[in-house]
Amino acid sequence: MTAAPTGSQRLARLLALVPYVVSRNVVSLAETAAAFGVTERELVDDLNMLWCVELRSPDPYCPIDLSYEGGEIMVTEAESIARPLRLAVDEASALLIALRMLAEVSPAGSSALSRTIAKLEAAAGEAAAISAQVQVQVDKGHADGMLGRMQEALGSGRRIHLRYYVPGRDEATERDVDPMRLLVVEGRTYVEGWCRSAEGVRLFRLDRVLGMEILQAAAQVPPEAEPVDVDQGLFRPSDEDVSVVLELRPGGHWVAEYYPCERVERHGDDLQVTLRTPDLRWVRRLMLRLGEDGRAIAPAGLAAQVREEAAAALALYAT
């Protein structure tokens, strides 16, 4: 979320503009406008405002002198604002928290990362101190070398074969995947790719990959393959999904927090939740796990199936 442009943002931009040009000696209007995310017209207005700065005492003088003739900006007199303003605590922290998160993910503790962190800490000074109080942890969970081999497959543009565990169905599945990118979302690492058996874009959690092989074939990601917009959340219900309604006693309220629910209603001490799923198998497993803390209301027949499975399991103990 980016804040709407305000006057103080313009002041921040004006203060950054002079050092931007000074550090590059000469730079074109077009490049500068692109770097600051403004139109050339807005940029020229900024440059004029800087050039017009006048101090009247003790003697009147114009501290900033610049030109942009022929589309090339040059600053000949920058006076006191030749250097950018220091990083604010929020600014230094946002970058340092992100860099330290990257350091958790990168396979061998990349030296570029540690160098960048050290340089940024030094430049930020005191503003860097608070950043250690905010941390983003990334679960490893996957086999050693897995990440490196995924990167290798991506780098060489090769297809991979995955043996992948699907916990909801308690199944090990086999599939060929054309990898698209690696993602770290919600504290876990995923490979995103075109799954040739599902004929769709899928995310695979690396800690659930049971085995992986780089194939000789080149990856062929079809043009219609849309990368998942992870900012919308990883779980995207589709119209073909089944709607499931569950009633949860207090002991089962964790379900409402753990799974993305479409609706949560409070009925006295109980919760009634509605969620959508492409596969009822994991719901049946969930109901067995909940025992008397949960009851399936819809779809019709689900509750009976769960009872049947429980009865079948109990029968094994009776023998």
Add this chain to the structure above:
Amino acid sequence: MSRRKTERLLSLVVCLLSTRRSLTAAQIREAVPGYPESFDAFKRMFERDKEELRELGIPLETDLAGPGDEEAGYRIQREAYELPEITLEPDEAAVLGLAARVWHRAELSGAVAGALLKLRAAGIDAEDTTQPGIEPRVQTGEAAFGPLWEAVRDARPVTFSYRAPGRSGSRRTLEPWGVVNRHGRWYVAGFDTGRDDVRVFRLSRIEGAVTFSGPPGSVTVPDGTDVREVVRGWDSSPPRHRTATLKVRAGAGYGLRRGAIAESPDCAGWDAVQVSFSDVGWFADYLASFGADVIVTDPPDLREAVIRQLKGVLA
């Protein structure tokens, strides 16, 4: 902010940065164009301008020369204002470009944009890397993140309503030490002054607004505190010191086999699988989810707990 105000603030910054000696309010009015004639109107406007500059992070210094406020002097020290020299190698700039995308559309994305603006002004271009790498993202869907980050940053205590699943809500007062994202969820750790002890709260369980209950700087984080360890200690499961022997149907129970200590063929169609566990209740619930694919052989208390759980389904 009007154009005139932007021009005036810009001149004010240049003026205060250029001066070696502190300037009084009267001297500033002389030097900076755009202030009103009346001294009272000027004073009010100048007060707001000072506030505005401080909000931008500009270190405006006030020297009180004497007891009279009229004699106060103002200036901006160059060393306090200027970003120190920083240069990045191409691989470092690529890493920075990647880091800049982490907060994409999340709470601190505006702060990232501000930082990149200043670093670009220092001559650094964070490269937009296209090489196959990793794209990490942090999300801040929880409304409490913003105010809690501010509370941690400014060392201020907070109060909020908190409800854990299956329990009734309660009002909490917390001296926050830090915020940690674990398994994609945000937690705040700190000293709960009502409970007189260290506590960890999950941000998604905070109901309604988080409000500050003390001034900035009034929270002290104990030396050597590692917030991540505090959260880990609260969240993680106890050590698995017990072992269960299970019969698992052939071709099923992958979740159990993955973490198994031992696995061997049992009678036809079944395998014997040994796994470790810590809590009987939690583990029995989990085993029940495998239905007729898993039978507990040993220990007896776990076997009984699974049978009880399955009977609960039929109840």
